[in-house]
Amino acid sequence: KAGVTQTPRYLIKTRGQQVTLSCSPISGHRSVSWYQQTPGQGLQFLFEYFSETQRNKGNFPGRFSGRQFSNSRSEMNVSTLELGDSALYLCASSLEAGARGDTQYFGPGTRLTVL
Amino acid sequence: AQRVTQPEKLLSVFKGAPVELKCNYSYSGSPELFWYVQYSRQRLQLLLRHISRESIKGFTADLNKGETSFHLKKPFAQEEDSAMYYCALQGANTGFQKLVFGTGTRLLVSP
Numbered sequence: 457k458a459g460v461t462q463t464p465r466y467l468i469k470t471r472g473q474q475v476t477l478s479c480s481p482i483s484g485h486r487s488v489s490w491y492q493q494t495p496g497q498g499l500q501f502l503f504e505y506f507s508e509t510q511r512n513k514g515n516f517p518g519r520f521s522g523r524q525f526s527n528s529r530s531e532m533n534v535s536t537l538e539l540g541d542s543a544l545y546l547c548a549s550s551l552e553a554g555a556r557g558d559t560q561y562f563g564p565g566t567r568l569t570v571l
Numbered sequence: 572a573q574r575v576t577q578p579e580k581l582l583s584v585f586k587g588a589p590v591e592l593k594c595n596y597s598y599s600g601s602p603e604l605f606w607y608v609q610y611s612r613q614r615l616q617l618l619l620r621h622i623s624r625e626s627i628k629g630f631t632a633d634l635n636k637g638e639t640s641f642h643l644k645k646p647f648a649q650e651e652d653s654a655m656y657y658c659a660l661q662g663a664n665t666g667f668q669k670l671v672f673g674t675g676t677r678l679l680v681s682p
Contacts, residue, residue, distance in 0.1 A: 459614075489668050499657065499672035512669050546615065550668060560670065562615040 458482070460549050460563035468569045474535040477566045481528050481549030488530040489560060490522060493544040502545075505530055506552070534568075542570045573598050575658050577673035584648050585681050592643040592676050594632075594658030602662035604634055604641040605670070609655040618643075618656070628652070648680045 461480045469475050481488050489512075490502040501514040505524035522532040528549075534541055544567050548560040574597040584590055596602065606618040619627045621634040621641060632643045641658060658673040 487668050489670075491670075491672075498674045499659075499670075501669045501671070504668040506668070514669070548670075558668070559617055559620070560668070561617075564614045 460547055460561055462545075462547050462563040462566050464566060465564065466567045466569075468571065469537050470571050471537055471539060473537050474533065475537060475568060476531055476533045477545055477547075477568070479530045479532075479547030479549075479563060481530070481547075482561055484551065485549035485561070486528055486552055487550045487558075488524055488528060489548045489550075490530070490532050491546040491548065492516075493546055493565070494542075499546070502532065537570045539570050541568065543568060573602070573660065573662070573664060573671045575660055575671055575673035577656075577658055577676050579676045580674070581677045581679065583679045583681065586650055587647050590643075590645045590648045590652070590678065590680075592656050592658075592678065594641045594643065594673060596639050596641065596658075596660050598639070598660055598662060598664065600662055600664055601636075602660040602664075604632070605659045605661070606630070606632055606641075606643050607657045607659055607672075609657070611654070615657070648678075650680045650682060653678055653680045 463478045487506045489504040493499045504512040508524045519535045524530045544565040546565045547563040550558045550560045576595045604621045608618040609615045630645045655675050657675045659670040661670050
């Protein structure tokens with residue numbers, strides 16, 4: 457089975473712009489989660505989608521949003537980019553939401569640099 | 572609040588030495604605990620989880636609810652164990668798909 461894929465792998469934007477990142481989960485996985493990884497804050501949960509519905513949200517401003525499509529693929533969008541949004545954005549998929557101990561499989565990440 | 576603490580940023584050992592990566596957590600209830608590993612230029616991947624009580628690549632971790640700890644241990648470190656290790660928890664209080672990560676410990680195994 458192919459693993460979780462994320463596109464693009466690298467992205468450079470300037471302050472004020474917006475960006476859309478894409479994630480394709482493992483075939484058959486219905487839950488997609490997003491994380492932000494920075495040297496200062498580490499790995500922080502952004503949000504989780506299951507069956508096209510956002511089921512959980514982390515403590516991030518409304519500039520961060522996402523969605524999930526009927527084929528379980530997910531996108532996250534960041535509007536009005538700030539320098540502090542520079543980070544590695546990781547996507548993870550799992551079979552289903554709410555399953556105790558369900559393993560999450562991570563993608564390689566999208567490295568976003570905001571200038 | 573749910574929190575995971577990994578007190579060591581860097582742990583440096585020699586090949587063949589025992590390794591213990593510390594992890595303490597704060598959670599009301601019964602969380603699921605995990606260790607994730609990230610090798611150089613590779614994606615984050617699950618190493619082991621307490622619910623499985625398994626040993627992966629010689630690593631084990633025991634959940635100590637009294638001390639709220641989930642330390643990762645290996646009796647004899649290998650050079651290929653050099654990587655970034657993250658302890659994480661999830662549970663009903665956070666939503667089962669939300670992983671709360673510690674800040675990570677870099678393990679460096681020297682020959």
